[in-house]
Amino acid sequence: MKKQTKGILAFAFLGGIMVTSGVVIAIPGLAPDEDNPELTITGTPADNFPDADRPRFCGSGNAQSTDFVTEYSIPTECTNPLAIVTDYDGNVWFAQTNTGKLAKFDPKTETFTEYDNPTWPQNGRSMMWGIDYAPDGSVWFTDETFDSVWKFSTIDERYDRLGYPSEGDSLPQRLQVDGSKIIINDFTGNKLTFLDPNQSSDDVNYLSIPSPVDDSVTADFTVDAENNVWFTNWLFQQGGVLVKFNQNGYFDSVANSNEQLLPLLDFIEIYQLPVQLLTPNGAVVSDDGMIWLADTTSSSFFSFNPVTEEFTQYVTATPLLSTYGNQTGVIKTPISRPYWIDSDDQGRIIFNEQNANNISVFDPKSQSLVEYHIPSKNPYWGDCDPGTGLMVSDCGLAQIFDFAVDGKKIWFTEWVENNIGVVDTSVPLPxxxxxxxxxxxxxxxxxxxxxxxxxxxxxxxxxxxxxxxxxxxxxxxxxxxxxxxxxxxxxxxxxxxxxxxxxxxxxxxxxxxxxxxxxxxxxxxxxxxxxxxxx
Structure with missing residues (x-):
């Protein structure tokens, strides 16, 4: 029950429950369960949900495409794909919430391969927010339910589970392979964790750096050209700070002093976030040294100039009516909810807009924004029911929670539509x-x-x-x-x-x-x- 509660709270923090202001969507554990919900056994991951919940979590239709976006249906039903990354050969790897498996998609042959995880508990479910591909051919990903970090060898197709230090309410979230270290933010545990990827699963040593703001969450992070780690601490709906952590200085001092931990304040700089920036989940540094943050409780993303120490706010387009429906008329101010954020080799800033069903590309040089609408929509995640019990067509959200940039292609997962997809940014704009x-x-x-x-x-x-x-x-x-x-x-x-x-x-x-x-x-x-x- 504690793990279930933790996942629900994290989902709420990240904007997953609130589709728009005033509309709450039921997720397992949030609303009271029926006494005896009907459950048809299919032998697929859909069996983790009662029949009534399957359209909401397992998908509402077939994969679709536009001139700019191509979607692919995952062969196994109801996998809930989440974290996604590409390897050096262009293969796409993603983790499955509802199966504990890692899967690969080969864009050349358009085929999926799903790798059974023999140690995954039966009917286990976990939000897997972080993933990265290492130079040795291994894929690393986080698992919040079982407080784990997983390593999958793409060479011998073997999983290794590494227990995550879970003092208090830990939630290992985003993950990045950074040279000789793996960096993980502990969202509810309020710390950054550093892991040596060369350790065996039998002997794992972590170094956890506590965040400077007590009782806050530690959100996404990014590493700049000087190896500083930038991340945010914030309190839900109350704002927070942007933190710069001098990891080179810290680890050099630790090595020279023979101490396992040193006072963190000697190695950090703290910048107050603007009052308009309440929920900065995504973070990335661009090639010019600017820090970019995505705000999940608004329609905005922000830049921070470390030289002038100034923030600049940018706004997205208002979500299309087809994403939220508004059949009841209660949604007065629809918001797009920018979620995670990244950059590409052209210096463009990429982010997903959860509530607008978009993958978006911002070019700081031309000050232009292109927002690609994803065609698949699940009506159970919008205000799409007119009260007759019949769902409105072309309404809702696919819950695009993660994406991976690969050249001019942007791959993404659709958590409630059982699809992955790709945006081709080379297609001429209309x-x-x-x-x-x-x-x-x-x-x-x-x-x-x-x-x-x-x-x-x-x-x-x-x-x-x-x-x-x-x-x-x-x-x-x-x-x-x-x-x-x-x-x-x-x-x-x-x-x-x-x-x-x-x-x-x-x-x-x-x-x-x-x-x-x-x-x-x-x-x-x-x-x-x-x-x-x-x-």
Missing amino acids: FEIQLDSETMSLSPGDSKEFSFILSSKSSDKVLGGTLILSPTRDFLNVELAENDSESFQLVTGSAQTIHTMISASDDAITGEYKILIGTQSSDIAVSKYVTVTIE
Whole structure:
């Protein structure tokens, strides 16, 4: 029961229970169980769920595709795929919540191989949030239910389980192979753990570094070019801090002093998070040294400049109505929930938007954002039931909890649709956004006209969609001119000029802010950021 409770709390922290504000989705252990739920034995992992819960967790339809996204159905029913990584040959590896197995997908042959885990308990389930591929051909992944770190040798196809130090309420979460170490954040145990990957499962030594903020969670981490580890400590809905840990200095001092632990404060720097950033789960450092954080209780992601010590907030497009449904009308402010975040070899920032069913690509150089909509949706994870017991088609979420960047391809898992998929970022975009200007200055209470050109790049079809006009702060506003409409259609090769008015309220705060300008169709959103300076 303790483990089940721990998993539920973590799921809530990470944004998994709340689809949007005001809508709670039932998960095992959260709502009271029926006295005798009907359970049809199938001999598959679906047997871990009563019949009534199977559509919610095992999938609601077949794999789908768009011009930009291709999905593949996992042959075994109801595996709940979660953490995902690619190897040096382009193979895709992912862990299965509902089976304890690791699986491989070969993109060349489009075939799956699932590797039985002989030591996994019968009917065992675990959220496996972290995974990485090591140079020796092994795949490492975390397991929160059984407080474990697993090593799978892709050469001899053998699993080794390493017990994780579980003092208190531990939850081994994200994992990264970093040279001669493996780094793991303990989400509820409030520490970073370092593991030597060359140890045997019979003799495991961990070094756990306590986080500087008591009673907080320790979220995702990233390692910069100087080997500093950056991570966040935060309290649910109360904000927190960004921490820089000088691991080279720490471990060198430990070696020279013959002490196993030294005072952490001598080797860290702490930066207060902005009040707008409440739940920073994902973290990554880009090639220019900027730290990027994904905020799971909003529609925002943030950059942090270690030189100026300044944060910049960016906003995503509002989720499509098809993701949340809103059949009851209770969802007043849908949010996208950026979750994990990564970077690619082009310096672009990649993140998943859990509540918008998107994989998104932000280019800091061009200040452009492309949000790829994933076609599969599970209606049991949205407000999609009109009250008749019949589910609305094309509504809901696939629960895209993890992704892996491999060149111009982004692989991802669909936790409740039993699929994996890939975004091909090399496919030409159907729209182009040309801004009148990339910057604007306003005084509090002022307004200025702003125009942009929306062009069709498609060669064979009429394009339609809706405009994106999204400020990051409430004291900024973007309104269309009287004769312009939020929806549009463009024929092949045509363009349309959009006229808007950008204004700042009387209580606008001095500083630089971002406004997202663009367009969104059923498959993709293409936008650019305007930098507004309040003087």
